[in-house]
Amino acid sequence: MTHTRFESIGAYLPSTVVTTRELVAQMSYQPPFDLEQITGIAERRVHDKRPDSLEDSFVLARRAAQDCLSRSRYAAADLDVVISASITRYHGDRVFQFEPSFAHQLARSLGATRAIHFDVSNACAGMLTGVAVLDRMIRAGVVRNGLVVSGEQITAIAETAVKEISELYDPQFGSLTVGDSGAAVILDESTSEADRIHYVELMTCSEYSHLCIGKPSDRNQGIALYTDNHQMHKEDRSRLWSRFQTDFLAKRGTTFAEEGYDYVVHHQVGSKFIRNVNNHGEKAFGTPMPESLSVVEKYGNTSSTSHFVVLHDHLRSGRARPGAKYLLVPAASGVVTGCVSATISSLEV
Amino acid sequence: MPTAITSTAVSTDPHLSGSIARASAAATACLNRAGVHPDQVDVLINVGVYRDENMAEPAMSALIQKNVGTNLDYLRSGSPAFSFDLMNGACGLLNAVQVAGAFLAGDAEYALVVSGDTHPSGRPDPDFGYAHVGAAMLLSRSADAGTGFGPVSTVTAPDDAPGVRGYADLGAVGTHGREMIWVRRDPDYARRLVELAAAEASRYAAEQGLDLSRTLLVASQPTPSFAAELAQRLGVPADAVVTVHGVDGDPHTSALTLAYHQAVEAGQADAYPEALFVAAGAGLSVACSVYHRAG
Numbered sequence: 142m143t144h145t146r147f148e149s150i151g152a153y154l155p156s157t158v159v160t161t162r163e164l165v166a167q168m169s170y171q172p173p174f175d176l177e178q179i180t181g182i183a184e185r186r187v188h189d190k191r192p193d194s195l196e197d198s199f200v201l202a203r204r205a206a207q208d209c210l211s212r213s214r215y216a217a218a219d220l221d222v223v224i225s226a227s228i229t230r231y232h233g234d235r236v237f238q239f240e241p242s243f244a245h246q247l248a249r250s251l252g253a254t255r256a257i258h259f260d261v262s263n264a265c266a267g268m269l270t271g272v273a274v275l276d277r278m279i280r281a282g283v284v285r286n287g288l289v290v291s292g293e294q295i296t297a298i299a300e301t302a303v304k305e306i307s308e309l310y311d312p313q314f315g316s317l318t319v320g321d322s323g324a325a326v327i328l329d330e331s332t333s334e335a336d337r338i339h340y341v342e343l344m345t346c347s348e349y350s351h352l353c354i355g356k357p358s359d360r361n362q363g364i365a366l367y368t369d370n371h372q373m374h375k376e377d378r379s380r381l382w383s384r385f386q387t388d389f390l391a392k393r394g395t396t397f398a399e400e401g402y403d404y405v406v407h408h409q410v411g412s413k414f415i416r417n418v419n420n421h422g423e424k425a426f427g428t429p430m431p432e433s434l435s436v437v438e439k440y441g442n443t444s445s446t447s448h449f450v451v452l453h454d455h456l457r458s459g460r461a462r463p464g465a466k467y468l469l470v471p472a473a474s475g476v477v478t479g480c481v482s483a484t485i486s487s488l489e490v
Numbered sequence: 491m492p493t494a495i496t497s498t499a500v501s502t503d504p505h506l507s508g509s510i511a512r513a514s515a516a517a518t519a520c521l522n523r524a525g526v527h528p529d530q531v532d533v534l535i536n537v538g539v540y541r542d543e544n545m546a547e548p549a550m551s552a553l554i555q556k557n558v559g560t561n562l563d564y565l566r567s568g569s570p571a572f573s574f575d576l577m578n579g580a581c582g583l584l585n586a587v588q589v590a591g592a593f594l595a596g597d598a599e600y601a602l603v604v605s606g607d608t609h610p611s612g613r614p615d616p617d618f619g620y621a622h623v624g625a626a627m628l629l630s631r632s633a634d635a636g637t638g639f640g641p642v643s644t645v646t647a648p649d650d651a652p653g654v655r656g657y658a659d660l661g662a663v664g665t666h667g668r669e670m671i672w673v674r675r676d677p678d679y680a681r682r683l684v685e686l687a688a689a690e691a692s693r694y695a696a697e698q699g700l701d702l703s704r705t706l707l708v709a710s711q712p713t714p715s716f717a718a719e720l721a722q723r724l725g726v727p728a729d730a731v732v733t734v735h736g737v738d739g740d741p742h743t744s745a746l747t748l749a750y751h752q753a754v755e756a757g758q759a760d761a762y763p764e765a766l767f768v769a770a771g772a773g774l775s776v777a778c779s780v781y782h783r784a785g
Contacts, residue, residue: 235659237544238657239577240579241652241773259576259578263574263575273572344564345573346564347562350548355546355548358667360665363667381565385564473548474552
């Protein structure tokens with residue numbers, strides 16, 4: 142049976158830092174609470190907006206892919222498939238592109254001339270969706286390797302939120318938590334248990350697909366995200382992950398505790414969200430949670446790239462123990478949840 | 491085992507507005523025709539590109555999945571399903587066949603590929619050019635090794651001119667971002683596309699040992715004459731070409747499903763043991779796959 146692994150990962154974070162205090166100061170409506178305190182987000186990175194050095198979604202993705210390729214055994218021309226997973230598809234100043242696919246243009250720009258290419262779009266589960274697709278394609282023998290990449294100029298929704306939020310329960314409050322980034326990962330066949338993706342299992346509970354909608358604003362120029370936070374983060378939504386993973390592991394004849402994860406990486410919505418999900422997991426699985434990795438304090442919610450921005454940051458920190466087992470848990474509009482488990486030994490960043 | 495088509499359906503209902511509604515209607519009809527319950531769908535892939543109100547999130551597949559009634563809430567249904575959008579212009583359907591095949595090679599039993607394109611305003615626009623149509627194709631593992639899709643091949647033009655670009659210029663639309671879309675086609679787009687498609691389809695047919703004089707041609711329809719021109723270059727007889735009817739423009743991401751569905755419904759496909767699916771669009775990109783109808 143074929144297994145896959147993370148062969149190389151890359152990331153790109155814009156150099157411009159905007160603090161939560163600076164962001165809130167731009168708002169005409171001043172919230173009666175401390176946004177930094179309730180989200181745990183002190184600052185985020187924001188793309189370069191200067192025309193000569195514009196960092197749109199495409200540029201952010203390409204830089205992350207180049208970073209990933211710089212440490213890979215593969216050159217771009219060796220790639221069998223390129224999968225782009227951006228929610229924000231800005232290619233040019235405020236130009237939101239639908240076709241040709243981002244993946245096509247990224248592949249061409251990188252020199253991946255013979256790669257199959259297509260985009261996936263699955264909100265903040267985009268990169269993990271790309272990983273799920275690529276994992277299946279490698280295991281089925283359709284391809285031998287591939288790149289999943291995403292560039293997110295997601296602070297476009299924060300720009301709209303700053304202009305439009307006018308009350309305490311505004312559905313755009315969540316838009317103030319986002320940060321720009323790019324991330325990329327190459328998968329290929331695993332020949333050693335020391336570097337192996339054990340499973341990628343994702344699920345969409347469509348009953349709640351209407352709770353978080355991103356589309357152009359009808360009040361200002363630009364794109365906006367409207368989230369029913371109260372419904373989105375109800376207790377039942379948390380139970381979807383734990384029930385799904387419990388059932389999945391039971392089918393494999395194992396339990397959460399027996400899996401022996403060293404680290405858990407949740408979607409980076411905010412530090413309180415991450416704490417709540419871990420508390421829920423602890424109760425639901427009846428076992429302490431593994432160490433929870435987070436970059437939300439300094440990068441905010443980077444949407445589809447979040448798990449790989451965390452992983453990249455952790456590996457770069459030098460604290461990663463070779464042979465550690467990671468659990469990645471998505472939480473995305475749709476509603477998408479699931480579990481991705483991988484042992485990582487030889488990923489250098 | 492190969493990936494086989496269990497059923498297909500289309501929606502051209504003028505009373506339905508938007509790609510989500512049309513794709514959902516086609517998906518429901520497709521499952522009904524197959525006698526498959528919505529909760530039996532393991533993977534739902536939407537390959538539509540142009541969406542209602544230029545929506546960016548969530549995946550359109552999730553909204554379609556909700557209308558179809560597949561795994562609305564795992565706590566109640568207990569049967570998980572995974573859905574996502576796969577976008578690659580007109581070639582998306584064949585990419586989805588490839589991806590669905592990879593899931594079906596694992597533990598998935600049914601994969602539903604849906605499509606639908608719409609002007610973001612929901613209203614017809616003569617400059618848009620894409621038909622308001624939805625389509626669905628239910629895929630499963632073939633019980634017969636001789637029936638189903640063959641390998642999918644893809645190729646792109648070697649230069650940087652994509653031929654067609656579709657985008658929303660949010661810097662230019664003011665507060666009308668939900669209602670406007672630009673589709674810009676190069677003047678030589680159709681000519682270049684038919685040349686690239688003919689070259690790749692010809693190469694693929696030779697590689698697969700296909701007798702093109704006995705093969706049904708199921709092709710994209712970027713222009714009304716594209717399929718006929720492609721057939722002529724490939725040496726496919728005129729009566730073996732599927733030309734779609736009943737639509738108000740290029741069926742785009744639904745073209746292949748629509749063409750195959752209409753050919754089967756009309757009995758046109760009966761005489762052909764093989765169908766050659768040829769998708770062609772922005773990039774310029776071409777994808778081909780043979781479909782063996784009988785073992």
